Amino acid sequence: MRLLAKGLDGFVAEDMSVLHTGMVSAPYVTVDDTGARHAHDNFYTTQIGGEHFTAFRTTASKSRLNFLSLLRGSYHDYVLNDAAFDYLQGHPSSVDMTARLRAPEPMRFCNQVPFLEYLAGQGVDIFDKAAVRILGEAATWGSIHHHGLVGDTVIISDDAGQVRVGNHALCWVHAERLLQKLMPVKPKHAKSVALVRDLIWRFYKALKAWKQKPSPQAANGFRQRFDRIFSLHTGYAELDALLARLHRRKHELLRVLDWPTIPLHTNASENDLRSFVTKRKISGGTVSRDGRVARDTMLGLMKTCQKLRLSFYHYLGHRLGISGKVIPPLANLIAAKS
Numbered sequence: 128m129r130l131l132a133k134g135l136d137g138f139v140a141e142d143m144s145v146l147h148t149g150m151v152s153a154p155y156v157t158v159d160d161t162g163a164r165h166a167h168d169n170f171y172t173t174q175i176g177g178e179h180f181t182a183f184r185t186t187a188s189k190s191r192l193n194f195l196s197l198l199r200g201s202y203h204d205y206v207l208n209d210a211a212f213d214y215l216q217g218h219p220s221s222v223d224m225t226a227r228l229r230a231p232e233p234m235r236f237c238n239q240v241p242f243l244e245y246l247a248g249q250g251v252d253i254f255d256k257a258a259v260r261i262l263g264e265a266a267t268w269g270s271i272h273h274h275g276l277v278g279d280t281v282i283i284s285d286d287a288g289q290v291r292v293g294n295h296a297l298c299w300v301h302a303e304r305l306l307q308k309l310m311p312v313k314p315k316h317a318k319s320v321a322l323v324r325d326l327i328w329r330f331y332k333a334l335k336a337w338k339q340k341p342s343p344q345a346a347n348g349f350r351q352r353f354d355r356i357f358s359l360h361t362g363y364a365e366l367d368a369l370l371a372r373l374h375r376r377k378h379e380l381l382r383v384l385d386w387p388t389i390p391l392h393t394n395a396s397e398n399d400l401r402s403f404v405t406k407r408k409i410s411g412g413t414v415s416r417d418g419r420v421a422r423d424t425m426l427g428l429m430k431t432c433q434k435l436r437l438s439f440y441h442y443l444g445h446r447l448g449i450s451g452k453v454i455p456p457l458a459n460l461i462a463a464k465s
Contacts, residue, residue, distance in 0.1 A: 135424060137446065141456065142427050144456070145458055146175065148461045151278075152461065153178065156177045156282055157283045158282060158287075158290050159287075161404055161407075165419050166415075173193075174396050175197065177465075179461045180457075185422075193289070194292070198292075202274055206270040206272075212229060214265040227249045242266060246262060283296045283392075285297075294382070300392040302376075302380060306327070319363050323359065323370065337349065341387035350384070353380070354374070357371070357373050357374035431457055
C-alpha cells in the first residue's frame with residue numbers, strides 16, 4: 128500500500144492543474160457526489176468534470192462552502208470584491224454586512240486567519256456560525272472570480288443545493304425522475320402522470336434535436352411550450368405542485384437555449400462516479416490521508432486520459448520514466464481542446 132500511496136507528488140500536482148485548466152477553459156462542467164468511507168467515518172466524494180477532464184475530491188463535508196472550496200482549487204485565499212458582494216445579495220442581513228465590509232478597492236486575505244481577524248475588526252461576531260459561513264462562501268466565491276475560475280462556465284447538477292451557484296443548469300433526467308416517484312392511487316391520477324411524462328419526454332427529444340442545429344428564432348417557441356406543459360392543472364394535487372415547482376426552475380432547465388453546447392443531463396458525472404463506487408464496494412474505504420489523495424488523484428487522471436483518448440498505461444509509463452510514447456501535460460491537452 129505504501130508503494131501505491133507514497134511518492135505521488137507529481138501526479139497530485141498534475142491532477143490539480145487538470146482541475147484548474149478545466150475550470151478556466153471548459154464551457155460547462157457536470158457535478159455529482161457519492162458517499163465514501165475514510166478513516167472509519169462517513170465522507171463524501173465530489174466529481175467535477177467536463178468534456179475533456181475529470182477530478183475527484185473526497186472531503187468530510189458536502190456543504191456549499193466545501194463545494195466552493197473545491198472550485199477554488201489549490202488557492203486558499205479569500206477575496207471581498209464585487210463578485211463576493213453580489214453573492215451576498217438576497218441574504219437577510221446582506222445590506223448590513225455589505226455596508227460594514229465594502230471598501231473602495233477589493234480586499235484579499237491570504238487565508239482564513241486574517242479574513243476572520245478583519246471580520247472581527249469590522250464588528251462581525253465571528254462566533255456566529257451562520258454569519259461566518261455566508262461570509263466565507265461569499266469571499267470564496269470572490270476568490271474564484273479573482274483567479275479567473277468558473278467565469279461563465281455552466282454548472283450542471285441534479286439540483287443538489289450545495290452546487291447551485293453561478294451559471295447553474297438542471298439535469299432533465301433527474302427533474303423527470305421526480306414524477307416517477309409519485310404514487311397515484313386513482314386511475315385518473317396515474318393517467319395524468321403518464322400523460323405529463325410523455326409530454327416532457329417529447330419536449331426533451333425536441334430540445335436534443337434543436338441542439339444539433341440551434342436556431343435563436345425557435346428558442347421562444349420552446350419557452351412557450353415549456354410554460355404550457357409545466358402550467359398544467361390536472362386535478363392531482365401532488366402532480367400539480369411538482370409541475371409548479373419545476374416551472375419555477377424554468378431558467379435552469381432551459382439554460383441550453385442560451386448555451387447550446389451544454390448537455391441536458393449529468394450522465395457523464397454518473398458514469399465517472401461508477402468506477403469510484405465499484406472500487407468502494409470492492410475495497411471499502413481509505414484510512415490514511417495519503418491513501419485518500421492517491422485514490423482520488425489516480426482515478427481522476429485515469430478518467431481524464433480516457434476523455435482525451437489517451438492510454439492510461441502509456442501515460443503512467445511516461446510519467447514514471449519508462450521509455451515509450453511521450454504524453455504531454457494533460458492540462459495542455461485540455462486547454463488545446465477547449
